[in-house]
Amino acid sequence: xxxxxxxxxxxxxxxxxxxxxxxxxxxxxxxxxxxxxxxxxxxxxxxxxxxxxxxxxxxxxxxxxxxxxxxxxxxxxxxxxxxxxxxxxxxxxxxxxxxxxxxxxxxxxxxxxxxxxxxxxxxxxxxxxxxxxxxxxxxxxxxxxxxxxxxxxxxxxxxxxxxxxxxxxxxxxxxxxxxxxxxxxxxxxxxxxxxxxxxxxxxxxxxxxxxxxxxxxxxxxxxxxxxxxxxxxxxxxxxxxxxxxxxxxxxxxxxxxxxxxxxxxxxxxxxxxxxxxxxxxxxxxxxxxxxxxxx
Numbered sequence: 001x002x003x004x005x006x007x008x009x010x011x012x013x014x015x016x017x018x019x020x021x022x023x024x025x026x027x028x029x030x031x032x033x034x035x036x037x038x039x040x041x042x043x044x045x046x047x048x049x050x051x052x053x054x055x056x057x058x059x060x061x062x063x064x065x066x067x068x069x070x071x072x073x074x075x076x077x078x079x080x081x082x083x084x085x086x087x088x089x090x091x092x093x094x095x096x097x098x099x100x101x102x103x104x105x106x107x108x109x110x111x112x113x114x115x116x117x118x119x120x121x122x123x124x125x126x127x128x129x130x131x132x133x134x135x136x137x138x139x140x141x142x143x144x145x146x147x148x149x150x151x152x153x154x155x156x157x158x159x160x161x162x163x164x165x166x167x168x169x170x171x172x173x174x175x176x177x178x179x180x181x182x183x184x185x186x187x188x189x190x191x192x193x194x195x196x197x198x199x200x201x202x203x204x205x206x207x208x209x210x211x212x213x214x215x216x217x218x219x220x221x222x223x224x225x226x227x228x229x230x231x232x233x234x235x236x237x238x239x240x241x242x243x244x245x246x247x248x249x250x251x252x253x254x255x256x257x258x259x260x261x262x263x264x265x266x267x268x269x270x271x272x273x274x275x276x277x278x279x280x281x282x283x284x285x286x287x288x289x290x291x292x293x294x295x
Contacts, residue, residue: 006059230276
């Protein structure tokens with residue numbers, strides 16, 4: 001790409017994206033409020049701009065890598081308020097779907113493309129141009145952003161309208177953080193039982209381990225609406241009760257695992273005891289007015 005690419009926000013993530021682009025032979029124009037970050041970027045070969053608006057004055061495609069949603073809104077306002085009309089602004093900061101939608105509406109009113117391209121992965125994958133993007137936006141706006149994203153990406157999931165990318169990252173991170181608590185609780189129990197940590201890792205890392213609910217229950221049973229046979233709600237509830245009792249006997253406090261027990265009690269009370277425990281999904285289908293089945 002012969003035209004320079006702009007980056008607003010030169011923190012750990014932004015600097016890593018800069019490195020990836022510079023390694024691809026791209027000219028990068030960047031800005032950050034921090035003097036130290038600007039100096040570091042300058043040492044990498046980034047062309048420094050005086051402001052976010054100055055980045056937009058020089059670049060037709062701009063990446064945002066900012067610390068909080070308010071910063072993204074402020075930068076979009078600064079760029080458009082200065083009268084600049086870049087072809088597309090690519091939001092890679094972790095913001096809410098509502099923020100992405102608001103920024104997109106503001107950009108669209110002035111004829112500027114906007115996509116939310118949430119990043120999955122750490123700074124090492126960013127610097128090596130092996131990013132997985134969760135991408136939201138219209139086909140036209142995505143087409144404007146893809147020449148930049150393709151330079152950085154190992155994989156891109158095009159997920160739908162604006163907000164879908166950021167929403168997917170929020171969901172993904174929420175799962176990771178919740179599972180982390182469950183794992184810590186589990187390893188506290190297994191350690192008290194005398195099971196070495198690595199042994200428990202090996203047990204959970206089997207095909208029949210931690211991935212089993214995702215691959216067999218979500219991908220197969222929930223997608224097909226097939227809840228006949230299998231591991232019953234009643235048996236899953238019994239196992240959950242045993243886990244809670246064991247934790248109490250061991251003196252291990254449970255938070256996430258304790259909360260996850262409640263839907264089993266609800267399902268049992270609703271007469272779902274003989275169904276596969278993936279049938280808990282039907283509770284959320286009712287509560288959230290969604291369907292998990294393949295169309």
